[in-house]
Amino acid sequence: MSIRDLDGGVEVELVTEPPGVVIVGGGFGGLEVARALQDGPARVTLIDRNNYSLFQPLLYQVATAALSPADVAVPIRTLFRGANTEILLDTVCAVDLERARVMTANGRAIPYRMLVLAPGSQYDYFGHEEWRTLALAPKTLEDAVAIRRRLLLAFEDAEGCEDPAERAALMTFVIVGGGPTGVEMAGAVAELARATLARDFRHIDPAAAQVLLIEAGPRILGGFTPALGSYAQEALERLGVRVLLGTPIEHIDERGVLAGGRRIEARTVIWGAGVRAAPVAQWLGVPAAARGAIAVEADFSLPGHPDVFVIGDAAQVRGEDGRPLPGLAAVAKQEGQYLGRLLRLRLEGKSARSPFRYRDYGTMATVGRSAAVASLRGWQLRGHFAWLTWGAVHIYFLIGFRNRLLVLINWLWAWLTYGRGARLITGIETRT
């Protein structure tokens, strides 16, 4: 390793000799690759910008004060104590394909023999980058805690506000996007207002809060059958959510939105519309397919680069029906498992195995405290049974016994009392 001073900054160059497998991203896909290679013949370096792996499917519950950040995150280092795995807390900014190096924000140049890119996705504001700070999206722990702060502060500010128009705007919550994220967020915000906070204020009635779910398309949960979409919409409406269909968002500012030609005064706007891949195409200097993803070969390798692989949300992989696989945890996980085994075989000098095939166990979304929709291997489920299944599946896929137990206890407590344990307004964002 050499340290050089450049313009006052320090460039640290890490030489791992011989170069091993470098994995970028400790999400569902990256973790599976690292797991398959643990205690194997090659050095493995896992790079993530956080020291934890995040269970994103439950992040909306952090944003709505039901769970604590530590309940949905597990420290990556605790998962890999095998001597051949190294964890680096750093942010990737480029890949030098010619010299086989990953360049990081902390000035490292990390050589690789094989490179796995599993950096996931980020929310897409359809070219309106100025909306990113106005309408937060539940993608990182910091985002989730900031959304929680804005939601809870809106009620606090409304309580102290005498101007009826301002108070109504403070108590109007717009959620953009009728996919699973938007549906789950809208249901949770409605419950927060109608159940958790119901008796806590003197000047406002939190149950009078307006929660609007705004979707540009003709129905919500487009990935599910129309029947399940209607069921979810009815369940949301029973919780008091107003669902606006065929209503594209045209403008967002500090005081509200313009949607479908109509102005809505709302101090809190939450973004759950489209996502796009992390900027892998930019790192690699190659063209991107739809939504910034990289069209990869059958073994997830970058065309023309048999030692560079892309998996998860950042990869465009076609299923058996020829359509790109969706950006789901299960897809990333299965891709990571497949690629991990493939790399392990290759490192051991064995030949590759049968091609990747995504096993679709189904998709689910929850609506409030006892309704959910699930599409599982041809079965269409809804109601209480789907909700219990949703809970069981999410507990099962959480990493770590401690997290499972704590989430279960928090849920039981919330279900029995309608309370939410993590109702804290923290952080330094200044109040407006």
Add this chain to the structure above:
Amino acid sequence: MSIRDLDGGVEVELVTEPPGVVIVGGGFGGLEVARALQDGPARVTLIDRNNYSLFQPLLYQVATAALSPADVAVPIRTLFRGANTEILLDTVCAVDLERARVMTANGRAIPYRMLVLAPGSQYDYFGHEEWRTLALAPKTLEDAVAIRRRLLLAFEDAEGCEDPAERAALMTFVIVGGGPTGVEMAGAVAELARATLARDFRHIDPAAAQVLLIEAGPRILGGFTPALGSYAQEALERLGVRVLLGTPIEHIDERGVLAGGRRIEARTVIWGAGVRAAPVAQWLGVPAAARGAIAVEADFSLPGHPDVFVIGDAAQVRGEDGRPLPGLAAVAKQEGQYLGRLLRLRLEGKSARSPFRYRDYGTMATVGRSAAVASLRGWQLRGHFAWLTWGAVHIYFLIGFRNRLLVLINWLWAWLTYGRGARLITGIETRT
């Protein structure tokens, strides 16, 4: 209520008619007063700058990644659902004694019939305000999360650092102040390094971290007997903490401290030395006694103002031995209980009761995972039994069944696995 526009800002004037009891601060003392007056004959307004009440005795466990913020905090609104209690999220900046109003940072002027000031204390940097950002103190949830981030990042940065001197400085942790806060923090940092993180890195050995507890006086835990102080010092040294006595801190900068004439290179400095009262004297425009506290009458009233009361860390109250009572949760709680009953009686037109007498049930401090010292009504306890007592007492005084259960589970898990569940580096502080 009237709203006036002043220089672009908005002054909101809240008129509660008739003026009731205003309580400033939702800590141990303020909560007890509010509780005693709940469902009583007077309106009660409880003002706090946070929406939660913090259980400060366990805050060092948030700072050292053992507990989540929500485990040691309870939303104030959930505690007071009686119709006569109003909660205001705001920061007090002055008291107008003549017009009987409390002025807040959000521009409110809140009239009171009786005023209870229970704002607690803050860390005192002995006139070196520039140390406040260099050496964080575990006083607020934000502080605790920032300390956690600095502690965990120090190990991450050391792992990627090749310069031996820089790496040694990253792995040196200075804790200033040998009172209970400093002792508990030093023990927890040593355990974090030696047990929790022991197997998690490849280039550094976290167990080689240096933890220094620096005390200006001749011994640690000056509030306990000398025998318990020595026992605690030995317990800390067994955990690998170096205790430097008679060593005043002379200087702190980004790269270390000067203490007792000796330079110590340390990237992480944690402050646990003296505290002083919140600026109540400044709010009131009256002179302060020692450590910024207000010398009050036997009924906690401000001399010459029989309707204004000060309790907790901000009040100077003398015990039976003539010495000021210490700044403990138990003192604030008992003062709040007494004053709450006194005000309730007065509001009901009854005469006052016997004078306040502090019942000293004792003090405790814990050192690591199975040692503690306790001084309980003349009994001097140490070792395992003191540690179990410490745990039981802290669980008992936590507010809320959910918090008790979650803390208990986190402790059991940590005790069994040596792990710490909340090992998250979050927040926006930039890395150096």
